[in-house]
Amino acid sequence: MEKVSLPKGTRDFGPAQMAKRQFIFDSIRKVFQRYGFQPLETPAMENLSTLTGKYGEEGDQLLFKILNSGDYLKDVDSVKLATKDSRLITNDISEKGLRYDLTVPFARYVVTNRHEITFPFKRYQIQPVWRADRPQKGRYREFYQCDADVVGTDSLVCEAEIILMIKDAFKILGINDYIVKINHRGILSGLAEILNASAKEGSLFVAIDKLDKIGEEKVKEELRARGFDGDLSSLFETLNFKGNTKQKIDFLGQKFTSSEKGKKGLSDLTEVLSLLAGFGATDDHVEFDVALARGLSYYTGCIFEVKIGNVSIGSVSGGGRYDNLTAVFDAKEKSSGVGFSFGIDRLYDAMEELNIFPKDARASSTVLVAHLDEQSFRHSLKIVQGLRENEISCEVYPEPAKVKKQLEYADKKKIPFVVVIGSEEIRTETVTLKKMETGNQLTLSFPELVTAMQLYK
RNA sequence: GUGGGUGUAGUUCAGUUGGUUAGAAUGCUAGAUUGUGAUUCUGGAGGUCGUGGGUUCGAGCCCCAUCACUCACCCCA
Incomplete structure (x- = not known):
């Protein structure tokens, strides 16, 4: 057995793999540039204070922290040290961490450089991120994200363009069977209002997001376990409603007569679809999914998720609108942003599974x-x-x-x-x-x- | 953090109720072929059976511990 090895969840990419990866990078970069996004890179590490508290309690635990240089234990309070509780001394021995995603470093960049930035600011960023969770299929500890975000405008043109970029990218990559799921945070809030469950939105959304994965009965079980003991029939009537996007919107319109958030969500969605038509594009591959819930701690408007058909990989892309991302760094700074991200490593796995890499994705001599x-x-x-x-x-x-x-x-x-x-x-x-x-x-x-x-x- | 599965040649894996010298395919290497690969034929190298302990006359196989890898849950790309 070899004694040398790689840290769990990290990989080498040999020439054969790199040829395929670069094909994906190049394709996505081309699309981002075509829509007027400009490149940005930020450091692999940020101050830990920049990163903590942005991804929820769960996320904080998944941050890779970097030990301070020098004799880092010297000044640590000896009483705290004696407890052997490492969480108590984390802030004393580590002041830097590896970035967990590209969105928070982007928000940090916008706040630090606001005087030089012309808004609306459109940037793309293709860099690795690190998460200290347990690896499994399609999940790594080091992986690349390819983000495109617009900050400084509320225009729903951005949302429509996100859909267009996903379609363009998949066309170049040769992926034909996929669904862009779209939903709106306001619609989720509307559902919670109908159930009189606004106080525990989070656990409601997490449960219904699993609908297509674990089925109606299991979701009901989970909801009851989380303390939703009222009548759930109206909720599932809504979640199970079948129809095209317009029919779904009409149906929800009747439900949301008293929910301002719900109505806002529906009008935003309607406008996004109208803009899409204005671009001359169809809504092929686009599906309004009332059960879609993601990024609950920061998304406030439309949310997206992309799944490829007939592969065992989870979502390969996701995104949404966040109204106050920069506010966490500066309360006076309230720039609305919207963006999305491709997960390169999962795209790679999916394309490998489908065997659709072009034969000439080769990087050797002719x-x-x-x-x-x-x-x-x-x-x-x-x-x-x-x-x-x-x-x-x-x-x-x-x-x-x-x-x-x-x-x-x-x-x-x-x-x-x-x-x-x-x-x-x-x-x-x-x-x-x-x-x-x-x-x-x-x-x-x-x-x-x-x-x-x-x-x- | 919780729960399953798997560790045998460079790689993918066989290995019978515990029995003598642990096999195959593929890959590697040399030659058949001193100006021609992939196909064919012949030879060769390559293993502390993850590691440590235990049971036994005897352990790749059974028991315990440990490590590594892997899948799933939570969460996420």
Whole structure:
């Protein structure tokens, strides 16, 4: 057994995986830029005070904390230390933590740089985040998020554009079977009002969010366990209502006659769909799901979640509108924001499961130049350089070796073409080009080789 | 934090009620083929059976502990 290993929940990405990952990164980056978002990067670590308290009690426990440098125990109160309760001394020995998501560092950035920022500010950010929870399928301790957020406008155009960006990205990635679920925090509040349960919204939402996963009976059980003992039939009548988005909105309109929050939610949704139509887009793949609940501690408006069909992976993207994210850093700062995030690692897992990565998601050379002896090795250097001048990625086998060995190398690295140089080729000023896939080979002049390779590209 | 499952060759896994020298596939390596890979044939290397203890004449197999990995719950991308 190897003694060296990786921390739990972290992974290496070899060349084959990186080619696929970069295909996803590039596709998403392209979409973000197409919609006018600008790149931003923030440090891997933030002050712990920036991070704590933003993700709920559960989230605080999942933060990776960084031990202070130096003799960090020296000044810790000896009474506290004697309790052996590590939570009591966390703040004394750690003042930095790894970021848990990209939204909070973004809010911190907006507050720190507000004088330089032109609002509405649209930024995208593709960086790793870290969570100290127990890894399982589709869940890692280090993973990438690809966030796009707009801060400083209430316009529902942003919501509509989020839907458009998700559709665009999935089109480029070749994912056809997916659902963009949309709901509104106001609609959830409306449901709670009808049940006279506004005081314990949180546990209501967490329970109904599991509806499609565990079923109606289990949700009822959980609700009763959480103290909802009244009549639940109206709630489930609403949750189970079948129909298209417009029918759902009409149906809820009758329920929400007395709920201002509910009505606001419905009018926002209606407007988002209307704007979507204004862009000339359909609402294909978009589903209004009354049971969708997420990010309860900070979302205030529309909420989104994206699921891919026929894969065992949870949601691959999510987002929503938060009215007061920056207010947690500065009470005077109340910029409304809206954004969403792609989970790259889950997209990767889903695409791998569906086997839909393009065949040419490859990052190796197009051509390997092989040689037979010292003289042809020298000659092959000129060939390689000539190919590079024509922007064809290629490499020369770096030492004398049997042709067999050089071809095996090309085969293993999935290099599609090999140019063989020997005394015959030098004498006639030609090259022998072999296509690895078929084994066919032909004799070409150098300009013909360049043309052939450019056509292939 | 709670609960299941699995640890045997580089990798994926067999291994009978406990019985002598622990196997296969694949990969690696050398050759058949001194200008041709992937396909074919022949040979070779590679294992402290996760670790520590116990039961037994005898343990890969049974018992205990421990570690690692993995799946699920809570929560989340």
